[in-house]
Amino acid sequence: MNTRKPIFPWVVFGYNILVILWGAFVRATGSGAGCGAHWPTCNGEILPRPEAVETVIEFVHRLTSGAALVLVVALVVWTRRRYARGSLIRWGAGLSLTFTVTEALLGAGLVLFGLVADNDSAARAAVMAGHLVNTFMLLAFLGLTGWWVMFGEPHRxxxxxxxxxxxxxxxxxxxxxxxxxxxxxxxxxxxxxxxxxxxxxxxxxxxxxxxxxxxxxxxxxxxxxxxxxxxxxxxxxxxxxxxxxxxxxxxxxxxxxxxxxxxxxxxxxxxxxxxxxxxxxxxxxxxxxxxxxxxxxxxxxxxxxxxxxxxxxxx
Incomplete structure (x- = not known):
């Protein structure tokens, strides 16, 4: 019997952790406005010229976030090919994708509404808290998917x-x-x-x-x-x-x-x-x-x- 444990879901989980930590680095260094009030472009360009370190930090975050979306989509496809309809694993991957999309939308909202850099409004605080809750939900379903893939999903x-x-x-x-x-x-x-x-x-x-x-x-x-x-x-x-x-x-x-x-x-x-x-x-x-x-x-x-x-x- 093949005893190898599929690790792909944990790779996706680990990569998303890295993206989240880089997002915290963006906030902590005040680089959220590094691409100006533009999204998904950076300062109105697809490939911006790195004239400031804040631009590099923010642009890297956008690139890595895009790669995270690709990985989660790949996870959904992987689970759909491997597990039957109705599987909790498929549900976990699907909900992970949902919260990946809302994560991107929340990030876009922070930029487009100017809730970055030195903005100290209550609106920014509320969106930051909501962003964290959404991040937690994303990690929750990625973690459950990885656990069920590795150790078996329950009957119900x-x-x-x-x-x-x-x-x-x-x-x-x-x-x-x-x-x-x-x-x-x-x-x-x-x-x-x-x-x-x-x-x-x-x-x-x-x-x-x-x-x-x-x-x-x-x-x-x-x-x-x-x-x-x-x-x-x-x-x-x-x-x-x-x-x-x-x-x-x-x-x-x-x-x-x-x-x-x-x-x-x-x-x-x-x-x-x-x-x-x-x-x-x-x-x-x-x-x-x-x-x-x-x-x-x-x-x-x-x-x-x-x-x-x-x-x-x-x-």
Missing amino acids: LRWRGWRSLSVLLGALGMVLLGASGAITALGDTLFPSSSLVEGFQADLSETAHFLIRLRVIHPVLAVVVSGFILLVALAQFRGERHGPTSKLVLAVRGLVIAQLFLGGLNVILLAPVWMQIVHLLVADLIWAGVVILFGITLGEAAERASDDAVHDPVK
Whole structure:
């Protein structure tokens, strides 16, 4: 029997992570207006002349985002050729494509409506938070697709009471935490502090910009959501001692603890660009892990192992 595990879905997942991190680099360096108020062209040109580093950074992001769309389309085609109609894997790939398209539209909206560079409006904050939620949904379905391809899709999905609810609450907490993190990162980018004391004083000032005053929400949410995931959500898998699920639980637990440390370090170091990107990377991985665990709580035993889960191709 062929025991090779198909890795193509994970390649697509990993590549999208890189594109997301580069997008964070675009925001953190203030390069969102590098192509002017033009989309999909850059400064009105298909191949712009790199007269400024911001233009290069933004244009690279657009190129890599376009390649991500091609990869997700390829994933949809790959799953349709390999799995039967009605397969959860096909649904996962299809929804990944949906959120890839909305991801591009949100990015276009940021550019076309001028919600980039030094824009500090409430509209930009709202769209940034929505952009993060859409990114999370994209990673959720890419992650579930990869997991089901590698370890087999369930016969069906069924609600499992408190076991499912606790992990779902952890995932919803991650959504709120991620959205608040996007707003906090925007505030750190637009209103950097020169010292830790100055930052705390600004956070508590009634006259400070709303993006600064909102920064205190994120660390509080981080402690609450992380504690819930560690003490409640992951406790539902206490009986898992072997296999991929137990390894995933261990990975999520380690990442959550590491993220708390990284969050504190991010505050102490005054949110340098490289730390913001590392912080986002770990957040994305935790999110994907929690969503996959939620899928596991809903699914019955997989029909067969990874390559045995392949159905007859649709003709």
